[in-house]
Every structure is written in structure tokens, then in C-alpha cells.
Amino acid sequence: MENMIELEDCPVCRGNGIISHEGGWNVQVECAMCGSHTVYVEYENEEEKKTAEQKVARLWNLGKVIKASAGE
Numbered sequence: 370m371e372n373m374i375e376l377e378d379c380p381v382c383r384g385n386g387i388i389s390h391e392g393g394w395n396v397q398v399e400c401a402m403c404g405s406h407t408v409y410v411e412y413e414n415e416e417e418k419k420t421a422e423q424k425v426a427r428l429w430n431l432g433k434v435i436k437a438s439a440g441e
């Protein structure tokens with residue numbers, strides 16, 4: 370059984386967080402509303418990919434995000 374990844378609402382604006390992969394080797398959680406995001410976590414294979422997704426999801430759920438600075 371795979372662990373489902375649950376994402377809380379955005380800690381900044383309460384928008385929806387989405388898991389975003391870039392380049393096929395790193396992943397972050399990004400807010401669809403305000404663009405705040407976690408750090409990227411790199412991975413090299415399918416197993417590390419799952420771990421990386423869970424790691425960024427945990428950071429997101431803890432509110433450890435980088436606020437989008439646009440418009441401030």
C-alpha cells in the first residue's frame with residue numbers, strides 16, 4: 370500500500386497546495402493561489418521520489434514555506 374500524501378491548506382492564504390515536480394528530479398509543494406512554496410527536494414529514483422514528496426508535504430503542513438514576494 371502506498372502512503373497517500375495529504376496536504377493542508379496554504380499556511381499563508383489558505384489556498385490549495387499542489388505537489389510540483391520540476392525536471393524529473395526535484396519536487397516542491399506550491400500554493401495554487403499565492404505561489405508560496407517549500408524548498409525543493411531532489412530525488413534520483415522512484416523510491417527517493419516518494420520520500421521526497423512526503424518530505425515536502427511535511428514541510429508544507431508544518432508551515433515551513435517561502436512566501437511569494439510579488440506585490441509586497
Ligand SMILES: [Zn+2]
Nearest residue numbers: 379382400403
Ligand atoms: Zn497560498
